[in-house]
Amino acid sequence: QVQLVQSGAEVKKPGASVRVSCKASGYIFIDHYMHWVRQAPGQGLVWMGLINPRGGTTIYAQNFQARVVMTRDTSTSTFYMELSGLISDDTAVYYCAREANSGYHDFWGQGTQVTVSA
Amino acid sequence: QSVLTQPPSASATPGQRVTISCSGSSSNIGSFTVSWYQHLPGTAPKLLIYSNDERPSGVPDRFSGSKSGTSASLAISGLQSEDEAEYFCAAWDDSLSGPVFGGGTKVTVL
Numbered sequence: 009q010v011q012l013v014q015s016g017a018e019v020k021k022p023g024a025s026v027r028v029s030c031k032a033s034g035y036i037f038i039d040h041y042m043h044w045v046r047q048a049p050g051q052g053l054v055w056m057g058l059i060n061p062r063g064g065t066t067i068y069a070q071n072f073q074a075r076v077v078m079t080r081d082t083s084t085s086t087f088y089m090e091l092s093g094l095i096s097d098d099t100a101v102y103y104c105a106r107e108a109n110s111g112y113h114d115f116w117g118q119g120t121q122v123t124v125s126a
Numbered sequence: 127q128s129v130l131t132q133p134p135s136a137s138a139t140p141g142q143r144v145t146i147s148c149s150g151s152s153s154n155i156g157s158f159t160v161s162w163y164q165h166l167p168g169t170a171p172k173l174l175i176y177s178n179d180e181r182p183s184g185v186p187d188r189f190s191g192s193k194s195g196t197s198a199s200l201a202i203s204g205l206q207s208e209d210e211a212e213y214f215c216a217a218w219d220d221s222l223s224g225p226v227f228g229g230g231t232k233v234t235v236l
Contacts, residue, residue, distance in 0.1 A: 012170070043225070052128030053214065053227035069224055103171070110177065111218050112161035113225070116170040 010034040012104055012117035019123045025092040028120045030104030037085040038062045041107040044078060044089045047119075048100040058107065059087060094124045129154065129226035130215055137234040143203045146231045148215035150196050154226050158218040160198040162191055165212045165230070174213075175200060202233070210235045 015029040030042065044056040057068035059078040066078045077090045087104055102120045105113035131149040138144040148160065162175040173182055175191035178198065188209075190201045198217075202209055215228040 052229035055222065055224040055226065069222065108176070111158065112176045112216065114173050118170045
């Protein structure tokens with residue numbers, strides 16, 4: 009069965025960077041794009057970008073373009089999302105979400121809490 | 127403020143029907159299909175409906191979706207206590223060139 013297992017909670021200081029991982033299993037890794045989405049406390053979900061695991065090409069949302077880098081490691085079937093220049097507003101739960109081949113997300117990770125605090 | 131608008135809460139007694147609305151615009155719901163998800167705190171969101179009204183295998187037929195113009199709806203009939211969760215909608219958006227989401231609706235089973 010498809011599983012997306014994310015790394016554990018992180019606490020970072022303002023200005024630092026954080027890297028969240030998402031290990032995929034139960035399907036052919038290169039067959040599905042992976043998206044990253046976040047949810048700040050009391051807010052709705054916000055799309056951050058996506059990566060094509062076949063070639064590693066990425067598309068980032070404009071609001072995150074300057075600070076986010078998405079990568080993948082095909083040898084371990086793992087996706088990574090690194091966000092730099094953290095501010096308190098980046099405190100959120102970060103999710104990876106697999107795109108089905110029709111634009112919607114059919115499987116999600118369990119979420120990773122990132123807290124930015126001095 | 128989420129791009130897609132949902133009511134913050136909805137409630138009904140067991141066995142009743144509850145409907146959740148999702149309002150968007152021509153650049154998202156008006157042009158693309160809608161999906162719906164069930165989300166319990168601390169867990170992975172679960173796909174309930176895709177392509178407006180299609181159910182993945184394993185999702186009970188108590189859950190149904192519809193779309194008209196720039197709005198969509200999720201209906202849960204024969205409400206059960208296990209349906210108490212947050213539900214959110216999603217659609218691709220041409221302006222963002224990415225998906226947009228509703229703010230979520232907390233369903234309470236009275």
